[in-house]
Amino acid sequence: MATIEELETLRWDLRRDCVDIIMAGKGGHIGGDMSVIDALMVLYARHLNIAPSRVDDPDRDRFVLSKGHAMEAYYAVLCHEGYLDLDDVKARFSQFGSPYIGHPNNKLPGIEMNSGSLGHGLPVAVGMALAARMDKRPTRVYTIMGDGELAEGSVWEGAMSGGNYALDNLCALVDRNRLQISGCTEDVMKQDSQEERWASFGWNVLSIPGNDVAAIDEALGLASRTKGKPTVIILNTVKGYGSPIMEDKAGWHHHLPNAEEYARIVADFAARKEARHA
Template sequence: MNYNAFSYDLRKDVADMIYSGKGGHIGGDMSVMEILVTLYFRVMNISPDNFGSTDHDRFILSKGHCIEALYAVLAAKGFFPIDEVKKNYLRFGTEFIGHPNVKIPGIEINGGSLGHGLSVAVGMALAAKMNGSGSRVYVVMGDGELAEGQVWEAAMAASHYHLDNLCAVIDRNRLQISGSTEEVMHQENIARRWSSFGWRVIDVENGNDSDSLYRAFMRAKNNRFRPTVIIAETVKGYGSKIMENKADWHHRVPTEKEYREMISEFQKRKEACWE
């Protein structure tokens, strides 16, 4: 299976949701897509059949505003039909709201406020160790999110407790709502920051390439005594020139013309994945 090509199918699902629901965080959805596809389809032991049992792998989308990408992936994984999401997303009374919530099958914890996810993941990783379970815990954070102090409280605890069953992923797209992450709150030497907190750091130069991400996740799995952070260099709005590397696409809704253009470009780029 070509997972990069598959990611373009799910990008179309996201664009459909946001265009018809008239809201969402499309830029981050696009940057994080290959990370989620790789985790759910190649790395994690998690499915509608084992979800809710004690020993499946755990996933937390700490950058919860990119829920549309997770809806698309969970639907593709069989947790619920994609048509149900497209029909209900952001509509009055829906459970398919703009951030993770536990009423949706496949979602572990509510989200929406940044900086919470890593702490919850630390708790899950500790529980897995206590239970003697082999389950691993994955959490995806945005790079802008790293300004939250709680992230570093959790980073401290994860290395203190040698949580080698914990893998964090930074969706390093270098943009946040107000502009460049480096201008809003400088965070270069991001790898050194994490390594100084006792984490093993794996850089992925192309965080929108599933094979590169897969190799990083396999290396993380073999890591012992330390938690791992994968810094995935991604492109915000990846998949369409209209959006790529543009901060105002953090949560912009495409016009009809833009929507058609991006769908067309997704298709072209998908076909190029096979070349």
């Protein structure tokens, strides 16, 4: 199992891999990739009971990327964990006939569910968690959503069911970077406390700095030890986290960097990685 210190360095390598995938495929949701990649990394490195050799194990944990457009970040993590080959992903991402498309494809090893139509991940995760309980399996189920996605009514139907069935083997994470393609999510939810809303549905609520590796790790540990109710982790993140030219800018939701922007981004990642060893 990777240590937190190792992950503090790895996060910048994964970001570089993610951006390289986007550049190779000439497109991708770079801003949301950068906000969610830390949570994906910690989840796979330290908490999910799965492995490339056990993709069909009925007792494995399940993960659903409901925020399906953050696929480039997911590719970077899956490649590092040994499910996919990074060079192959870079060579074929977003090419005609390629399995490496811009949203999860469950024909690829390690991917449980096709997603991208927002609002589906949590309801499916509820079904997976309920099935695991009925089958008396040790499976835990995780899903990651974007905060813009929370405008979908199906999310709250899933939240109601998860709380009603007291699914303590279920953990939802919300990438709350407060931006979506059309602008600020707070324009819709500015008078609404996400923490209070989830609690009202019977969930254990953890609200943390969502690009803090140690905080993510601690919250996931607390979620696994919580009994009698599902847990939601509100990840208070920064869209485009890692390079000032992207950070907290809605215009980077789906922006392909030019050569100058790419050079600045990778230099920023390298500088932050180097600062860990200074």
